[in-house]
Amino acid sequence: MAEALVETPGAAIDDACCVPADGQDGLSGGDSAALAARFKALADPNRLRLLSLVAAGDSGEACVCDLTGPLDLGQPTVSHHLKILVDAGLVTREKRGVWAYYSVVPGALDELAGALSAFGANA
Amino acid sequence: MAEALVETPGAAIDDACCVPADGQDGLSGGDSAALAARFKALADPNRLRLLSLVAAGDSGEACVCDLTGPLDLGQPTVSHHLKILVDAGLVTREKRGVWAYYSVVPGALDELAGALSAFGANA
Numbered sequence: 001m002a003e004a005l006v007e008t009p010g011a012a013i014d015d016a017c018c019v020p021a022d023g024q025d026g027l028s029g030g031d032s033a034a035l036a037a038r039f040k041a042l043a044d045p046n047r048l049r050l051l052s053l054v055a056a057g058d059s060g061e062a063c064v065c066d067l068t069g070p071l072d073l074g075q076p077t078v079s080h081h082l083k084i085l086v087d088a089g090l091v092t093r094e095k096r097g098v099w100a101y102y103s104v105v106p107g108a109l110d111e112l113a114g115a116l117s118a119f120g121a122n123a
Numbered sequence: 124m125a126e127a128l129v130e131t132p133g134a135a136i137d138d139a140c141c142v143p144a145d146g147q148d149g150l151s152g153g154d155s156a157a158l159a160a161r162f163k164a165l166a167d168p169n170r171l172r173l174l175s176l177v178a179a180g181d182s183g184e185a186c187v188c189d190l191t192g193p194l195d196l197g198q199p200t201v202s203h204h205l206k207i208l209v210d211a212g213l214v215t216r217e218k219r220g221v222w223a224y225y226s227v228v229p230g231a232l233d234e235l236a237g238a239l240s241a242f243g244a245n246a
Contacts (some may be wrong), residue, residue: 027172027175029172032171032172032175033168035165035171036165036166036167036168039162039171040162040163042158042162042166043160043163043165043166045152045155045159047159048158049150049152049155051242052150055242104242109239110239113240114236116232116233116235117236119174119175119178119227
């Protein structure tokens with residue numbers, strides 16, 4: 001996990017993140033801020049569609065050149081949304097030749113899913 | 124699930140929500156909008172802390188009177204954040220006497236977690 005976050009230092013979070021605390025005090029302020037930042041990156045329909053396209057791409061990656069058509073958005077807008085996903089530590093970006101290729105950070109979505117399930121388990 | 128959403132018509136979503144489409148087209152616009160609305164409700168540290176406190180409450184519920192202290196926020200602010208969680212279909216509100224009691228909508232968080240895991244499974 002730590003390796004996967006190397007390219008996104010702005011979103012780097014320690015191992016304690018995303019695990020709701022037991023007991024009555026709930027999440028700490030720091031944990032909740034790190035989690036909220038990731039959910040904020042997911043709080044946009046176009047970013048969710050981009051994330052689903054990247055996840056469904058051949059070999060687990062997608063060229064930015066293949067992401068503009070399905071959403072009917074211009075490349076600057078698509079790149080803006082992808083940067084937010086990268087900054088949140090959910091997606092990585094690799095430049096090869098003239099194109100950038102994006103892939104989902106292994107484990108990042110499962111980690112978020114685990115945090116949500118942990119909430120639900122206490123309900 | 125349908126019953127649990129009756130109190131929050133604004134956030135009501137059909138059964139097709141939250142399941143990423145297979146194949147190269149990714150999420151539909153409608154599915155992504157419904158999902159994004161829920162993630163937006165989670166994209167705030169104070170709302171995440173409130174959600175964790177509600178989930179950890181005795182009998183799976185928490186009185187609003189017990190939620191202001193841990194966050195050091197005034198009751199109007201706490202009620203504002205709780206309303207956003209209710210409107211998103213994540214939490215229900217029940218008035219009993221002078222206080223409102225909140226509980227997590229059964230299955231709502233697991234449903235979101237499942238959507239995230241489904242993304243990850245394709246990665």
